[in-house]
Amino acid sequence: MNPTHPAYLQRRGEIEHYFDRTAHKTWERLTSTDPVGRIRATVRAGRDEMRATLMSWLPEDMNGMRLLDAGCGTGALALCAADRGAQVLAIDLSANLIQVAQQRYAAFAPLSAGEPGAKARGSVEFASGDMLDPELGEFDYVVGMDSLIHYDAPELIGGIQALSVRTKKAILFTFPPRTPLLAVAHRIGRFFPRSDRSPTLAPVSQQRIRESLEKTIVDQGWREGQTTRVSRGFYTSQAWEWVRS
Numbered sequence: 001m002n003p004t005h006p007a008y009l010q011r012r013g014e015i016e017h018y019f020d021r022t023a024h025k026t027w028e029r030l031t032s033t034d035p036v037g038r039i040r041a042t043v044r045a046g047r048d049e050m051r052a053t054l055m056s057w058l059p060e061d062m063n064g065m066r067l068l069d070a071g072c073g074t075g076a077l078a079l080c081a082a083d084r085g086a087q088v089l090a091i092d093l094s095a096n097l098i099q100v101a102q103q104r105y106a107a108f109a110p111l112s113a114g115e116p117g118a119k120a121r122g123s124v125e126f127a128s129g130d131m132l133d134p135e136l137g138e139f140d141y142v143v144g145m146d147s148l149i150h151y152d153a154p155e156l157i158g159g160i161q162a163l164s165v166r167t168k169k170a171i172l173f174t175f176p177p178r179t180p181l182l183a184v185a186h187r188i189g190r191f192f193p194r195s196d197r198s199p200t201l202a203p204v205s206q207q208r209i210r211e212s213l214e215k216t217i218v219d220q221g222w223r224e225g226q227t228t229r230v231s232r233g234f235y236t237s238q239a240w241e242w243v244r245s
């Protein structure tokens with residue numbers, strides 16, 4: 001995908017509108033510890049498991065490492081990475097979600113500031129904008145947790161290619177796997193009130209992503225790493241690690 005391609009820009013605009021206007025309150029609540037209904041509780045549990053999985057693929061000590069939290073939402077993963085010492089750039093299309101993320105960071109940051117006995121923490125810089133912007137610079141790690149799931153396969157694959165050019169060690173991302181169960185979950189999801197529905201997910205076959213990346217980024221020294229599916233109630237997402245040898 002060319003990040004300036006009209007199809008990408010149109011999709012990006014729809015996603016921004018959804019997360020920034022239609023559903024930012026829903027997302028704020030889902031990503032908080034406030035009570036949610038039974039269905040959303042399964043999504044929250046699945047997302048917690050996914051974040052823990054992705055974090056388990058990153059080094060325990062990230063001091064001196066730069067990480068891009070690509071499509072950070074309210075910033076939970078960014079805080080986990082900073083807790084391990086990383087210098088994090090957390091970017092999202094939604095200025096409203098970035099505001100929530102900054103408030104949560106403000107509650108977290110004072111714990112880090114050189115308190116005696118406290119382990120060295122990193123830092124998080126939040127920004128609203130496009131995670132594919134080349135101006136963001138280079139990173140040791142890029143993590144896109146559920147941020148590419150609303151793009152069609154060519155855009156998702158193109159996004160990974162664009163990010164690979166400025167990533168030194170690994171890209172961790174998730175995608176909606178093409179499974180019959182997920183199709184049912186999506187059908188049931190349509191019964192949610194329109195205002196709560198997310199933009200259509202685009203389930204994609206892992207083999208299709210593999211074949212495309214093998215033709216492109218493998219020549220640049222990339223190879224596939226771990227992959228895990230997280231399925232909890234109404235949440236299903238496949239995590240995949242690509243590493244630079």
Ligand SMILES: C[S@@+](CC[C@H](N)C(=O)[O-])C[C@H]1O[C@@H](n2cnc3c(N)ncnc32)[C@H](O)[C@@H]1O
Pocket residue numbers: 012015016019031070071072073074075076091092093094097129130131132144145146147148
């Ligand atoms: C499903 S939410 C996940 C948020 C966060 N990664 C998490 O797991 O809590 C997807 C997020 O990706 C963001 N996003 C999608 N495309 C983006 C892009 N091109 N640049 C920056 N953010 C993007 C959306 O605005 C949204 O906040």
